[in-house]
Amino acid sequence: MIKKIFCILLYLIFVIPTVSAKIDVVYPTSKEITVNSDCMFFVGNTDKGAYFTVNSKPVKLWEDNFFVHVAPLEYGRNEIKFRSEINGVVDETVYVVKRNKVNLSYTGSANSSYEKINTDGYMYTKTINDNSTVREKPSSSANRLVELQKGIPLYLEGKKGDYYKIAYTGDTQFWIHKSNVQTPVKIIEKQQPMLRAQRYYSNEMYDFATFHLTEPVMYTLTHQNNTIELTLYGINSQDENGNITPNYKYKFTRNKNFLGYDCSYQDNDLTCRLAKLPENNTSNPLNGLTIFIDAGHGGNEKGSVGPTRVYEKDINLSISKYLTEELKNSGVNVITSRTDDTQVKLYDRVDIAKKNNALISLSIHANALPNGKNPYLLHGTEVHYYNENAKALAEIIKNNLSHDLNLRDNGIHRSSFALDRATNPVSVLVEVAYMIHPEEYILLKNPEFQRNVAKSIRKSIEQYIGMLKN
């Protein structure tokens, strides 16, 4: 009798649990969603040996029994039924995706009309945050013109929604969000700021130019080819023909590519600096460089999730560790945002790179897609940059990754991310491959692939430095 009970127990413990056909849909995370597109992707996994169907049609299971399924969507209500069966044991789950007809008419607002706020006298304010963004239009998606420090005086002439229009003469409009400035006050007389003197000097890392002003003013830096133009707004000056112009312009020129550059105020002095390659008398092009490596996400910020619930943050960290090793072996002074599974704020990451005077910043990520896109069509390797001075590096990294790892070339993209927006250091964000593409997900999890990614990026930096030297 005891033996019999023991056998039944053994059966219950070892046999019954193996006969399961559990479906684990990893994404989407809700069983009812609205997707206004012609398809929706689903990623997840089931148990080994399952016969797996979606809406009665068999669907391929990849290694570790995961699936990446793209379901076509009709207008209205779509039922997506997942069914997994092993030896008569069945699990089923149904997802409902609603697709609406979308009106494609343009709903954006024109930027021309705004409420004028300085009909007599001037509206005066000061920035209250570092990284106070000045934009071309009164919208959080509008082009960024400059990020000002705290304490910069501004005169305002208009308001639209939550944005103030800054009063300056010129073709471009300047807008700042109200959360970045003190409540404006009316003043009768406007101070005329002046440029007292300027000074040029260098150290082993930077060429500097300091502009001594009577008070801080708004400025912009625009980079085109071999010139960076600094404009100091509201500083009257004379042009080549002796005419008085409302803004002062200064041009930095180089006969080769620019590395990082930035400007910052200390009291009334604006100092701009242009990074230069450190002296290197060895045959190793990377010797002595400082490079910042950012493993994207971390801690509670998991990033995207693969079909078997491997997190992007862990893959990013693993690739970053290999890259750190590769670069250290090449004589690079490597600075990292994280070396374990911790959460680091976006702007803290940028600050670490800046404080350590990194020449290059590399943010490492693995990609995913928004709802309604098809990962079988849109995948591969891509590199993001924001500033002109990072475009060449982005191109080299993307070309090498695509070639060395045999990945689909998904191009370079100008995108505004915290980790690619700084002009100093030269900043790129690498999306190695897609977490939700089956073959790329298998590669991303593979340590050999991760090491080869690191090798390819190291090679790219060598080529980039070689290009700068010639």
Ligand SMILES: [Zn+2]
């Ligand atoms: Zn990411």
